[in-house]
Amino acid sequence: MASVDILDACSRGGIPDRLNEDAFGAAGRFAWVIDGATGVGDVECLDGPSDAAWLSSTASAVIAERIAAGTDDLPVLLDATIRELADRFDREAVRRPKARHQRPTGAILLARFDDAGIDVIELGDCVLLARGESGAFASVGLERAGREMEQAAARRMREAGATVAHPEVRRRMQESRDRHNTDEGYWIFGLDPEAAQHARRHRLDLPAPSVALLATDGFASLFEDYGRYPPREALDLAVRDGLAPLCDELRRIERDEDPDCLRYPRFKQSDDATALLVATAP
Numbered sequence: 001m002a003s004v005d006i007l008d009a010c011s012r013g014g015i016p017d018r019l020n021e022d023a024f025g026a027a028g029r030f031a032w033v034i035d036g037a038t039g040v041g042d043v044e045c046l047d048g049p050s051d052a053a054w055l056s057s058t059a060s061a062v063i064a065e066r067i068a069a070g071t072d073d074l075p076v077l078l079d080a081t082i083r084e085l086a087d088r089f090d091r092e093a094v095r096r097p098k099a100r101h102q103r104p105t106g107a108i109l110l111a112r113f114d115d116a117g118i119d120v121i122e123l124g125d126c127v128l129l130a131r132g133e134s135g136a137f138a139s140v141g142l143e144r145a146g147r148e149m150e151q152a153a154a155r156r157m158r159e160a161g162a163t164v165a166h167p168e169v170r171r172r173m174q175e176s177r178d179r180h181n182t183d184e185g186y187w188i189f190g191l192d193p194e195a196a197q198h199a200r201r202h203r204l205d206l207p208a209p210s211v212a213l214l215a216t217d218g219f220a221s222l223f224e225d226y227g228r229y230p231p232r233e234a235l236d237l238a239v240r241d242g243l244a245p246l247c248d249e250l251r252r253i254e255r256d257e258d259p260d261c262l263r264y265p266r267f268k269q270s271d272d273a274t275a276l277l278v279a280t281a282p
Helices: 051-068 074-092 147-159 167-178 193-198 217-224 231-241 244-257
Strands: 003-012 022-027 030-036 106-114 117-123 127-131 137-140 200-204 210-215 273-281
Touching: 003 022, 003 030, 003 244, 022 051, 022 273, 030 051, 030 210, 030 273, 051 074, 051 106, 074 106, 074 117, 074 193, 106 127, 106 210, 117 127, 117 137, 117 210, 127 217, 127 231, 137 200, 137 231, 210 217, 210 231, 217 231, 217 244, 217 273, 231 244, 231 273, 244 273
Parallel strands: none
Antiparallel strands: 003 273, 022 030, 030 106, 106 117, 117 200, 127 137, 127 210, 210 273
């Protein structure tokens, strides 16, 4: 049975002096990345600097615990993780959320490797790039729905001279979060157990040995939004040179080439960026 070895990892916060709200991990034949969505409420519900960081770090720990306890089925693992998060949040919250947008949410991609390929379950906008022994390439999460609409909204915001702190922008973001995990919105990782039933599942037929790059959208912007490399080339570069040079290039684009977010429309200059490079052997 294939097992996972971490070749490299890179996780950098998007805003100086602000907590990185991403998380990642690997255990046995599993690997995962989690992207906590920066809160848009007026207060945090938990006794800590960031509910989003709590969500991602706690979820990562729960996943590792469940795997160690023998959970092997991806939908069961995701469902159990969400239920445990909801229970812990209910016990640990020092302020009760008055609206859905005050509850922590995020994105998750969880992969399980076997000798014949990779099973993936995901909610949100994380990405996986993988290459098999024969050189065959496959991906999950590229060209996600709603990307063009998101970029158009960011362009309108920037051209109007507004930022995410603008009251109207913040109000619209809150309204969008209020629709998460409802029939009027879309399904996301968070505290709603029913979201596990709406998670997307994928099977990649890439026999071991294989190599895979798991990334939050902040890192994936390098090849998704900025087009600096085709995804397959980004994976090859990560294997050859490691992840740090790619992280450096990502930040150079955002902070030196396009600090005003106009060439590549986005809501904030830099997002938290996390990538995990793993290899499997039969």
